Amino acid sequence: MTVPAPASDTREPLRPLLGRIWRDYLSRHKRAFFASMFFAAVSGGLTALLLKFLEPAIDLLFTKHEGPVEVWGLVTIPSDKVLILIPLFIIMVAVIRSLAMAAQSALVNRLGHGIVGDIQRQLFSGMIRADLSRLRGQHSGSFVSSVLFDANLVREAFTSGVVNYTQNALMLLGVIIAMGFIDLPLTLIVLLGVPVVSWIIRRFGQKSRKAARGAMVETEALSSALMENLDGVRVIKIENREAAEEARVGEVIARRQRHIIKGSDSRAFAGPASDIVAYGIVAAVMAYAGWSASQGQMTVGAFASFIGMLLLAGQALRQVTNLTTVLSEGLTAARRLFTALDIEPEIREASNAIELETGPVTVALDHVSFAYQTREDGAAPTLSDVSLHVAPGETIALVGPSGGGKSTILSLLPRFYDVTAGAVTINGRDVRELKLQSLRDHIALVTQEPFLFDDTIAANIAYGRKGATAEQIIEAARSAAAHDFITALPEGYATRVGEAGMRLSGGQRQRVAIARAFLKDAPILLLDEATSALDTESEALVQAALERLMHGRATLMIAHRLSTVQNADRIYVIDAGRVVEQGTHASLVKKGGLYARLARQQSLDGPLPVIASPLPDETGA
């Protein structure tokens, strides 16, 4: 799997990561963040207050008093009102506490989902703007799992993690301070448990981070496997490989499950482990406090309040331990996402990039060499010293054995890839000096297997030209010999084409793509075997349409069937990444080289047949 490895591990400093989380996400939702922290502090504080109140409440309720009584030296209440005022006070505090908790939850949810949306948007725009080489080098499933799953782990960390963690940590602090006021030595005994608990937290945190990393890798593998199975469903069925695929995907699911279970185990065990420590402390406190009470140093109220607080502290501690694992999972996901987000595209626009002037253009490749990044060291480059040119109104054809580098040449024009040496120029300007949008606005591309979006035919034709009118769309479809088949469909131009245009035939998809190119009306036309999917009749129609389209434009055409390239102004024969021959059809046939051999195999050196047979792959290779 070629996914960027998760940023190494726990030793990586946390501070820059948290700083970035704050800067890039939380600070945008500052108000909601601080408000939720405020409500968290209020509800934590009031919980501690309720327990602290147990002390005077129990003492007042269980002992007989005459006349007014003082509570905490703050208020004085008549003793006959004690039975009413104490429950009233408890209800009032409980209501405020519940309101604060509800407000906190509502805010945290908004905050968390807001952040997950921000991350997803960033991930998507990183993906759609990434270099083609990166997108090709990584399985699409890994992008899906980042956007859908990893982003959610970060949300969990922000919400249950950051906010609830703070709430419980504050509550713990509040309770410990309140306990200190009741009995300081006893509180110091309690604090002896802290190092043990922090050891537990660290240990389980490490485990859950490791499990989270494993689960993320396997989630990615699972979404890749699902997508691959759906894409390759025909091959799977014809080869009877359903059972094998079930086993393969089942294995990925089992591996993912193991990591997830390990992660939830460490969460499930971290809480109870700290519980054992907490109850150990409760037992010690009971013993000491019981002895202290028997000595008359502690009232029943103070004892009950202290134990109540201790239990609450235990609960808060358990939450803090649990949330530490959630937090570490989220931080692991955040590290991974940031690594992916930080990959800068290499195909970038220069800061002083210029617009390409409108009007006809001349395209040239000037001593171009190019190698794909995945190429092994020492292997020959994909293209070596390729030079060619095409003037406005000219058509050049690229022919040659399979794998020779023809499609690669076309990919260099819109800067899907950048050359490693030499230059691609338009009107004498290096394409790297041009604004990317302007460059791509000047190019229409029709490939062998055109891609259509799951939308209407009209929207697919208009994809490259925002705001195209219905008339313009119909005119483009007519020019591409597509209008008749479109109007024969039940919903005409409003027919949805299905996923990747699968509800249309190959030839129909091809014509919709050609209509898209007509509508774009760009001065450079790249045709990658554009008529290959058409039957004889529509090929003749489209060929005529393409010729109209080529008029006045610079056209680079790839063709395996030499019958389609005979009228080209120049034919470049590409073999093993080099231009081995160039000239017109007649001159190349006469020359008796590779082209002449290919033409002979397709019976084109005699009288021209209407349609030539496809070029076998092994020709000249």
Ligand SMILES: Nc1ncnc2c1ncn2[C@@H]1O[C@H](COP(=O)(O)OP(=O)(O)OP(=O)(O)O)[C@@H](O)[C@H]1O
């Ligand atoms: N994305 C890629 N990453 C790595 N190598 C690639 C990539 N695309 C193509 N190649 C390699 O580059 C070489 C040229 O491929 P290219 O598709 O340009 O040839 P072609 O002449 O268009 O072939 P065909 O006629 O079969 O379509 C091949 O050896 C191919 O394996």
